[in-house]
Amino acid sequence: MSLSDHLIFKFLWAFGLLALLAVGLLACRSHPRVVISTKSGEQLALQVEVADTPAKRSLGLQYRNELGDDQGMLFLFPSQGAQSFWMKNTPLPLDMIFIGSDLKIVGIIRQAVPFSTTSLTVPAPSQFVLEIKGGLSRRKGIEVGNRVRFENISLEGIEG
DSSP: OOHHHHHHHHHHHHHHHHHHHHHHHHHHSOOOEEEEEOTTSOEEEEEEEEEOSHHHHHHTTTTOOOOOTTEEEEEEEEEEEOOOBOOTTOOSOEEEEEEOTTSBEEEEEEEEOTTOOSOBOOSSOEEEEEEEETTHHHHTTOOTTOEEEEESOOOTTOOO
16 A cells, blocks of 8 residues: 555545544434423423424424324423414324423313314413323323423524
8 A cells, every 4th residue: 555545544534533423423412302390200301393483383293193202392482471273284183281481381282183273272371382292291190380391492582
């Protein structure tokens, strides 16, 4: 092997090692999560997609055919108020968990009917709404008053 071939081999080996390291670091990057503390002491951690713009909130979980027990979508609003949802174009039954700015659950809509255009809301104002697989909130004992924690989710610059 010539000197130039040897240098090229070393360069490619080092480049490959750096690429592998970069992929590993990206895989370790923490995903946005919502952690709900139930009255029984269970900590339910859900990996979430964050809907923090009007376009993302408008699309929501429409057209989705699958949602795991450890997945959901967190809707962030710029301020606390009456939040209203519907199930248009949503083939999965969902539980909607309304969360106040103090990070306590203020209301739950369980098993929202797929494809319904009926407006769904709760009496108490909320700033965040977590959509999860229908029936999961009851199975896991999630109730009004439970505390919620956000991990790797920025509340800065939420678009109206």
